Amino acid sequence: TAVRGFAQRLHRKYRDPEQVHAYAEIIISEVDRLNSVLGDVLDFARNVDSVRKAVNLNDIVLRTIHLLEERFGSHQVICETDLDPSIPTCYYDEAQLTQVLINLMKNGAQAMKDGGVLFVRTQATDTHCLVDVTDTGVGIPPKIAKKIFEPFFTTKTKGTGLGLALAKRVVEEHGGEIRLDSAPGKGTTFRIMLPIRLEIPNVEEVIESIDHAKPLVDPDDPLGRQGWACEPV
Known part of the structure; x- marks a missing residue:
């Protein structure tokens, strides 16, 4: 500082x-x-208690886009949205999901070296809230796509390789799933699937998720780096 x-x-x-x-x-x-x-590194290494409150994913998306407006402009990226008005208010951790979207949108902007369109779409199903983040970049080769969520994996000269691993962990701790759809020359879409939570998870559900937690990296790692992903509750 x-x-x-x-x-x-x-x-x-x-x-x-x-x-x-x-x-x-x-x-x-x-x-x-x-x-x-x-x-x-700090975000990935520490176990931060999730703070769930009533939030709307559309509001989180719009706020994240506002935070990244300057970055989009510097990359000549136009951000377009298609937000489903039927998205319900759910109990999610707003700060954690904002960070997930920041990571995905920053990756999308960086993938479009000559500028392009970043498209963010939300959708509500009977059981889930969905967020798609799509870029018009060069796409991701299959060999890299297989490793994209692994901690410390990166193809960038600058970076930690933790952004997507952290995004995956946060989504899974919400009982959700994150998927990748990409091909060279066809751009990339990351889809977040979050179960609709109309009330705060009860104590039993939280305990069960902790019992099923599994390390994202080797606990014997000499650097002592450890993160946790929870099975859906």
Whole structure:
């Protein structure tokens, strides 16, 4: 925080010579990147208690898009939506699902190097609320698609490979499922399927989900990294 703060001061106060300005921009950019990496690792490593409250997925989608407007603009990405008005208000963890959508939308924007359309669609069935995040990027080869949700797997030069693993864990802890539909040259769709929860899960359901928890990474990992995915309750 201190490094970024002083770099911002340098950026504002000494706009000349140009080299000082450029160096300050690099410092700010790298600090932001390191903060992002550290945040991913911490989010994945710790077991955060889920805070369920009455929320509407359409509201979460719109709020997430608003948070990422600047990023979409910098990637020349147009975001379009088709939101089902029949989506019911359910008991979900708003903060966790917002982070899931941020990860999916950021991935979609990054997949469209020359710009494109990011399409977000919601739909309600008798039993589930669905969210589709579709990009018009280059698509994902089958070999990579098989590993896409594995912790620490990434094809990017910068990144932790934890974004999609964390998304999968959060969705599964909600008793849901996340699916990938992609092919080279045809873009990519991530589908989130969340069971409709019209009331807060009772204590017995929570205990049962903990009993069925399984590690997402090897508990014998020397770095001690461990996350948990819960079976549907």
